[in-house]
Amino acid sequence: MEKVAIFADVQNIYYTTKQSYRRHFNYAAFWAQATANREVVAALAYAIDKGDSKQQGFQQILRNIGFEVKLKPYIQRSDGSAKGDWDVGITLDVIDYANRVDVIILLSGDGDFDLLLDKARNAYGVTTEVYGVPNLTAPSLINSASRFIAIDDTLLL
Numbered sequence: 001m002e003k004v005a006i007f008a009d010v011q012n013i014y015y016t017t018k019q020s021y022r023r024h025f026n027y028a029a030f031w032a033q034a035t036a037n038r039e040v041v042a043a044l045a046y047a048i049d050k051g052d053s054k055q056q057g058f059q060q061i062l063r064n065i066g067f068e069v070k071l072k073p074y075i076q077r078s079d080g081s082a083k084g085d086w087d088v089g090i091t092l093d094v095i096d097y098a099n100r101v102d103v104i105i106l107l108s109g110d111g112d113f114d115l116l117l118d119k120a121r122n123a124y125g126v127t128t129e130v131y132g133v134p135n136l137t138a139p140s141l142i143n144s145a146s147r148f149i150a151i152d153d154t155l156l157l
Contacts, residue, residue, distance in 0.1 A: 002038045005097040007090050008067065009108035010047040013151075016109050016133040023156040025107075030131065030155050031065050034105055041101050043067045044093055046086035050074045091116050098124035105129045106145075111138025118144050131155070 008027075017025045031043075045062045049055070049071040059069045072086060087110070094104055098120045106113060109132035117128040121144075130137070130145040142148045 003101040004103040005101045006043040006105045008045040012108045016136040020133045109137035114140040114144040
């Protein structure tokens with residue numbers, strides 16, 4: 001049985017599915033598909049914590065599915081922009097788990113992760129799978145993945 005580690009860039013998946021489909025991502029359907037006949041070694045969901053009850057309910061749903069939820073505080077800058085980026089945290093965790101699993105699964109369309117997947121595949125020999133919204137996933141990320149799985153109706157609520 002393949003060992004897998006899952007890394008979910010929650011903000012990226014939320015905004016890309018909302019922008020492209022005006023729908024929400026179905027984490028339970030994803031879990032069923034991605035983990036079928038596989039052993040889950042780690043499943044980490046990276047989110048921003050605004051402290052509101054709706055978000056906390058969603059985070060509990062992720063936990064109930066099987067994710068460990070990692071939270072970073074939402075930061076509102078004085079110029080009105082916001083910050084809440086998990087790229088470094090995801091990168092560190094992927095590298096940490098790459099030598100323990102056969103497959104790294106990344107839920108994100110962020111092209112910043114292309115070098116990470118290249119490194120994981122070349123240095124650790126893992127297979128890398130990316131789940132992303134096709135028209136909003138960086139081509140460099142798609143090309144760096146062993147396998148790209150398009151988020152479509154089957155993975156939406």
